[in-house]
Amino acid sequence: MEVADIFRAHGEVYRQRHVLTPDQLKVMRAIEVCRTEVLGGHLDVCDQCGYSQPSYNSCRDRHCPKCQSLSQAKWIEERMERLLPVHYFHVVFTLPSSLRPVCRRNQREMYKLLFAAATKTLLTLGEDPKRLGGQLGITAVLHTWTRELEFHPHLHCIVTGGGLSPDGTSWKAARRKYLFPIKVLSQLFRGIFLDLLRRAHEDGEIRLDGVDDKKLFDSLYRTDWVVYAKPPFGGPEQVFKYLGRYTHRVGISNQRLISMDERGVTFATKNGRTTTLSPEEFIRRFLLHVLPPGFVKIRHYGLWAAGNVFTRLAAARQLLGTVPPVPTVAPMEFEPSGNESEWQVRLLRLVGIDVTRCPRCGQGRMIRHALPATAETRPDDTS
Numbered sequence: 001m002e003v004a005d006i007f008r009a010h011g012e013v014y015r016q017r018h019v020l021t022p023d024q025l026k027v028m029r030a031i032e033v034c035r036t037e038v039l040g041g042h043l044d045v046c047d048q049c050g051y052s053q054p055s056y057n058s059c060r061d062r063h064c065p066k067c068q069s070l071s072q073a074k075w076i077e078e079r080m081e082r083l084l085p086v087h088y089f090h091v092v093f094t095l096p097s098s099l100r101p102v103c104r105r106n107q108r109e110m111y112k113l114l115f116a117a118a119t120k121t122l123l124t125l126g127e128d129p130k131r132l133g134g135q136l137g138i139t140a141v142l143h144t145w146t147r148e149l150e151f152h153p154h155l156h157c158i159v160t161g162g163g164l165s166p167d168g169t170s171w172k173a174a175r176r177k178y179l180f181p182i183k184v185l186s187q188l189f190r191g192i193f194l195d196l197l198r199r200a201h202e203d204g205e206i207r208l209d210g211v212d213d214k215k216l217f218d219s220l221y222r223t224d225w226v227v228y229a230k231p232p233f234g235g236p237e238q239v240f241k242y243l244g245r246y247t248h249r250v251g252i253s254n255q256r257l258i259s260m261d262e263r264g265v266t267f268a269t270k271n272g273r274t275t276t277l278s279p280e281e282f283i284r285r286f287l288l289h290v291l292p293p294g295f296v297k298i299r300h301y302g303l304w305a306a307g308n309v310f311t312r313l314a315a316a317r318q319l320l321g322t323v324p325p326v327p328t329v330a331p332m333e334f335e336p337s338g339n340e341s342e343w344q345v346r347l348l349r350l351v352g353i354d355v356t357r358c359p360r361c362g363q364g365r366m367i368r369h370a371l372p373a374t375a376e377t378r379p380d381d382t383s
Contacts, residue, residue, distance in 0.1 A: 040373030048364025087161035117193035134163025134172035137303035149285035
């Protein structure tokens with residue numbers, strides 16, 4: 001049971017009944033043809049026993065539930081080189097529900113404001129000498145969904161438990177139980193975001209489309225904005241495992257899908273509960289989370305910003321007297337021959353799975369022979 005099955009069974013009817021953006025059409029097409037003969041692929045043949053099996057190409061769309069594992073593994077390897085041997089915090093910034101219609105009409109602009117306001121809040125409090133007096137390292141990840149696939153923009157921030165002093169000569173460790181008071185985080189986040197929103201609206205960058213802006217802003221200033229701090233991590237290894245669950249997650253994984261029948265699409269939500277939606281409503285909710293093209297949903301700030309990696313981050317690492325942590329990997333049963341593709345070698349190194357070994361005889365190597373793509377619609381066809 002996969003999202004692709006739902007799209008193949010009900011996608012055409014949905015497209016006939018609804019006006020979709022080119023980006024939504026592209027995502028639907030990509031998921032429908034992912035790992036099918038439409039995209040071509042390879043025929044893997046064992047050089048010992050002759051066993052063969054087709055292996056079709058992936059669409060590589062970032063919204064596809066089947067295409068994130070390799071990108072995730074590669075990204076985590078790179079991030080591990082920048083982790084510091086300190087404890088970490090997980091802070092979540094959520095926009096009020098009254099702003100969700102504005103977000104849907106101005107996704108790119110509103111998501112940019114969310115990143116800017118949340119990270120400025122953390123960096124400002126971190127640099128305050130009365131609170132910490134140091135520059136934090138922050139990785140921020142945008143999510144737009146709830147477990148029921150409702151539209152719910154929020155930002156997950158992984159934050160270092162301390163910061164580098166302005167002069168770069170000392171490490172300012174944060175308390176282990178919490179980073180900053182939640183009320184302070186909430187109020188500062190609200191003030192910064194609304195100031196940015198007001199400026200963007202006045203400059204014509206964000207459309208409110210008939211909403212009374214004075215009433216909206218007055219209501220938002222009176223609302224308590226939700227900032228949630230999860231329990232702190234113990235160290236880099238915990239962060240490594242956690243990042244693997246959050247960075248490249250899409251709205252719903254195929255593993256959460258239970259059934260598709262006359263009642264609709266049933267999927268798991270939380271704490272053993274399930275939700276059943278009509279296929280039309282399931283597709284509608286899934287497409288709510290298609291990001292604007294080229295929008296970067298994972299960003300780094302402070303010590304982890306690109307401009308600080310070889311300067312301030314390196315200084316922090318030297319002060320802490322450590323080398324970058326190395327993720328635990330499974331042992332290889334053979335040395336790569338050089339004929340394997342990048343993903344095959346990476347999969348072997350990270351989890352010890354050798355997909356080049358024959359699954360039938362266990363001795364031979366699977367030799368790849370190209371299969372041509374069909375003439376059907378490709379994922380980049382938005383017509």
